[in-house]
Amino acid sequence: MQIRFPVEITIEEYIEQKAWEQVDLKQCPFHPEGGCGLARHGTYPRKFPDYCLVARWYCPCQRVTISLLPDFFASRLPGTLDEVEQVVNIAVSSSSREEAAEILRPDISLPGGLRWLRRRIKYVREALTILTGLLANECTPDLQSFREKYNTNSVLIKMRDIAAEHLLSLPQIVGFGSRSDGRYCHFTVSNN
Ligand SMILES: [Zn+2]
Structure with missing residues (x-):
């Protein structure tokens, strides 16, 4: 774990x-x-x-x-949380998913790039949707809303801290929740 x-x-x-x-x-x-x-x-x-x-x-x-x-690493996905956040930011500011996929993954085919992009958008949306409910923070489940609420450009990293006690019930890439058995236990670990 x-x-x-x-x-x-x-x-x-x-x-x-x-x-x-x-x-x-x-x-x-x-x-x-x-x-x-x-x-x-x-x-x-x-x-x-x-x-x-x-x-x-x-x-x-x-x-x-x-x-x-x-905190900077995504869970169960290569790379960092900031990288994923940037990917979603680029997708939001692009005129289409296809355009974003071509900008972000010129090294692979468009269908492959779209799958790669969709997966990251999905992870971020899932996390923010659950967090919106858990934290009752009056945000909408999108990065812009969380950015304004928490005054940071690293929303996903910030969520590791804000939602620390919920990480085992949050899915990848922010949380450490189990994908398979659905059983979660709840505890916190100090770094002292
Ligand atoms: Zn033990």
């Missing part, structure tokens, strides 16, 4: 500092009382936009690995 590594640093700083080596998971999300044998379990690589590592732990009682995903 993935949980939040709340950072304010950029991906460049994350790489420079090797922040995955310094982060510590103080308590197991399943066993905050301790005693489960939670142990460091190496790292796994993220390859886009730059190669870096994500720290991982293992809970032998639950038999599950727990990785600490820094």
